[in-house]
Amino acid sequence: MVATMKKLIVLIALLLSACANQFHTESVYQSMGGYQKVEEVVNNYIVEIEKDHVIFEYFKESDVERFRAKLTEHICFHTGGPCEYTGDDMERVHDGMNMTESDFNRSVDLLINAMDQADIPHRTRNRVLAIFAPMRKEMIYRP
Numbered sequence: 001m002v003a004t005m006k007k008l009i010v011l012i013a014l015l016l017s018a019c020a021n022q023f024h025t026e027s028v029y030q031s032m033g034g035y036q037k038v039e040e041v042v043n044n045y046i047v048e049i050e051k052d053h054v055i056f057e058y059f060k061e062s063d064v065e066r067f068r069a070k071l072t073e074h075i076c077f078h079t080g081g082p083c084e085y086t087g088d089d090m091e092r093v094h095d096g097m098n099m100t101e102s103d104f105n106r107s108v109d110l111l112i113n114a115m116d117q118a119d120i121p122h123r124t125r126n127r128v129l130a131i132f133a134p135m136r137k138e139m140i141y142r143p
């Protein structure tokens with residue numbers, strides 16, 4: 001009887017954890033691996049930007065340490081982490097850069113590289129991209 005109850009409890013626990021996975025009760029931030037992983041992704045992303053002559057052109061006058069700090073907060077906050085975003089408004093920051101759609105896509109590729117290098121699982125990576133993709137309309141230049 002006790003053995004059967006134990007088996008039942010284990011089965012229920014397994015079912016609950018399967019459901020939790022299915023419905024993403026874990027935040028994207030948690031699936032990424034928390035703050036350290038967000039920092040790792042941002043650091044990798046900055047190296048990727050520095051290596052890419054097209055995207056680096058946008059950043060050549062920027063304060064890289066401010067960008068590192070604000071982007072880390074931004075990703076942490078938007079993926080459900082315990083951070084506050086203290087940077088500027090996205091539209092205001094990117095306004096005037098005359099960013100093209102193809103450059104936006106190019107920088108998404110750099111972010112994908114950054115997440116791959118940090119061993120972020122593909123499913124989590126796609127969840128991160130799904131959060132940031134809708135922001136493109138605030139950034140791309142429309143004459």
Ligand code: HEM
Pocket residue numbers: 055058059061062063066067070071074086087088089093094099103104107108132133135136139
């Ligand atoms: C969804 C996509 C993006 C997000 C979430 C994002 C986020 C951010 C954040 C949080 C900052 C810091 C704001 C601050 O300093 O207060 C920033 C700055 C910046 N972003 Fe983006 N960004 C995105 C796409 C892009 C793209 C595609 C480019 C260019 C190709 C770009 C170029 C820049 C530059 C140059 C700065 C620094 C501005 C400065 O020095 O004042 N961003 N971005």
